[in-house]
Amino acid sequence: MNHPVNNTEESAPMFLRASGITKKYKEHRAVDNVTLEIDQGEVVSIIGPSGAGKSTFLRCINFLEMPTEGTVSIGKESVAVRTDSRLPSRAELAAIRRSVGMVFQSFNLFPHLTALRNISLAQERVLGRSGEEADEKSYQLLKRVGLDKKATAYPGQCSGGQQQRIAIARALALDPLVMLFDEPTSALDPEVGAEVLAVMRELADEGMTAIVVTHEMSFARDVSDRMVVMVDGSVVEEGDPHAIMSAPSHERTRQFLSAVVGR
Amino acid sequence: MLGVVGYIALGIGATLLITASAFTIGGILAIPLALAQRSRFAILRLLVRGVVNLVRAVPPLVWLFLVFFGFAELGLRMSPLMAAIATFSFIAMSYFAEIYRAGLAALSRGQEEASAALGLSTVDSYRFIVVPQVFRVVGPMMASYGIGLLKDSALASTIGVVELTFRAASQAQQTGQGLTIFAIVGIIYLLLSLPLAIVSRQVDSRLRARFSVA
Numbered sequence: 136m137n138h139p140v141n142n143t144e145e146s147a148p149m150f151l152r153a154s155g156i157t158k159k160y161k162e163h164r165a166v167d168n169v170t171l172e173i174d175q176g177e178v179v180s181i182i183g184p185s186g187a188g189k190s191t192f193l194r195c196i197n198f199l200e201m202p203t204e205g206t207v208s209i210g211k212e213s214v215a216v217r218t219d220s221r222l223p224s225r226a227e228l229a230a231i232r233r234s235v236g237m238v239f240q241s242f243n244l245f246p247h248l249t250a251l252r253n254i255s256l257a258q259e260r261v262l263g264r265s266g267e268e269a270d271e272k273s274y275q276l277l278k279r280v281g282l283d284k285k286a287t288a289y290p291g292q293c294s295g296g297q298q299q300r301i302a303i304a305r306a307l308a309l310d311p312l313v314m315l316f317d318e319p320t321s322a323l324d325p326e327v328g329a330e331v332l333a334v335m336r337e338l339a340d341e342g343m344t345a346i347v348v349t350h351e352m353s354f355a356r357d358v359s360d361r362m363v364v365m366v367d368g369s370v371v372e373e374g375d376p377h378a379i380m381s382a383p384s385h386e387r388t389r390q391f392l393s394a395v396v397g398r
Numbered sequence: 399m400l401g402v403v404g405y406i407a408l409g410i411g412a413t414l415l416i417t418a419s420a421f422t423i424g425g426i427l428a429i430p431l432a433l434a435q436r437s438r439f440a441i442l443r444l445l446v447r448g449v450v451n452l453v454r455a456v457p458p459l460v461w462l463f464l465v466f467f468g469f470a471e472l473g474l475r476m477s478p479l480m481a482a483i484a485t486f487s488f489i490a491m492s493y494f495a496e497i498y499r500a501g502l503a504a505l506s507r508g509q510e511e512a513s514a515a516l517g518l519s520t521v522d523s524y525r526f527i528v529v530p531q532v533f534r535v536v537g538p539m540m541a542s543y544g545i546g547l548l549k550d551s552a553l554a555s556t557i558g559v560v561e562l563t564f565r566a567a568s569q570a571q572q573t574g575q576g577l578t579i580f581a582i583v584g585i586i587y588l589l590l591s592l593p594l595a596i597v598s599r600q601v602d603s604r605l606r607a608r609f610s611v612a
Contacts, residue, residue: 197515199511199514199515225519229517229519232514232515232516232517233517235515236515237512237515239508239511239512239515241506241508242508243506243508243509243511243512244512245509245512245526245527245531246531247530247531247534256516256518256526257516257517257518260518260519260522260526261516261517261518305516306515306516309516309517
């Protein structure tokens with residue numbers, strides 16, 4: 136299938152490319168023609184006021200939210216959605232979702248499974264790893280996020296910060312090409328959020344590719360390679376985090392930053 | 399008197415048969431009904447809602463007569479026991495569909511999103527994530543409906559199913575000792591439902607200690 140992608144310069148294939156993503160609810164454009172490319176090992180943070188469409192855009196990347204229009208390419212996979220055409224097939228969705236890991240604001244761990252089982256299940260069912268192999272990997276990842284002692288605990292027996300770290304391990308277990316973080320610390324107390332951010336920082340240092348929707352400005356500034364500012368469904372500014380935060384060029388960015396920085 | 403008790407107790411089999419069959423058949427048939435209520439197609443959802451509400455709006459006794467006499471009218475000879483099992487299965491199906499629906503609604507949306515984001519297939523998502531959690535929510539409700547079903551099965555005596563209540567009634571007539579006999583049959587019902595109530599409570603509290611579904 137040929138998709139009329141704008142600017143079809145045949146540059147080096149980006150690691151992940153979400154282009155022309157639009158999400159309409161009735162006539163309201165929650166996300167309006169947003170394009171984002173990310174290279175291997177890059178961490179991009181998306182900031183902006185509430186209701187700017189940041190999370191919606193992020194959720195369009197792995198089709199938890201079906202975009203009204205747009206194309207998502209990851210590695211060799213490319214899935215396009217157009218207003219007038221079919222929805223992606225199950226196989227296409229599976230291919231994209233296999234390459235993308237997601238961490239939610241509300242953790243969404245499976246409450247009836249132990250921490251270890253939470254991480255092993257999809258490895259077995261989606262990647263076809265043996266139980267032993269999966270558990271071994273899960274255990275390593277729990278260790279990685281500092282929670283190997285919680286392997287047999289149920290999510291309800293873990294603090295919010297611990298749950299979020301388990302959720303990060305669960306997403307990493309499938310060896311995703313790209314990780315999506317949807318306001319991973321918004322549901323946490325600041326000091327608890329810090330332990331989650333510390334883990335994310337380490338992972339970033341180790342070369343994780345990630346897109347992070349966040350209100351944690353210092354994290355966005357210090358950890359991300361690039362910052363994207365979204366307002367009213369559109370990208371208004373994009374570039375070096377330090378540059379944007381010290382000298383925002385767009386009026387809405389200035390407003391937003393003065394509201395959140397020094398809060 | 400022992401002979402009378404023994405005669406009545408022989409009805410336990412039929413009572414349990416009706417209860418267990420209706421519980422099982424209704425519980426299984428309710429699954430597609432509950433799933434249909436989450437369908438994308440409004441017509442399907444409306445249809446199922448209609449059936450569920452209709453069944454629950456009419457008293458079980460009336461349904462029992464409708465099925466029993468209705469099938470006879472159609473020339474389909476159905477034994478009273480068969481008619482009772484069919485009726486109670488049908489009624490249980492509607493209640494269970496409603497119970498499952500409530501259980502599915504209690505499951506947070508994030509659970510299915512997390513399964514989807516992990517790439518689990520719909521079948522796997524139901525098998526490993528949705529059903530186990532929904533069951534833990536609806537288990538106690540199903541158990542209490544089961545106890546209700548056990549008691550409702552007494553209605554089958556009205557169409558001539560020889561179960562506990564039927565036998566008690568016939569003995570009461572023969573001996574004139576209505577009070578004693580129905581006290582005995584009451585105790586039998588109590589003894590039958592007690593284990594179910596105890597087991598369900600224990601399972602529930604054990605699961606609750608481990609985790610709670612949001």
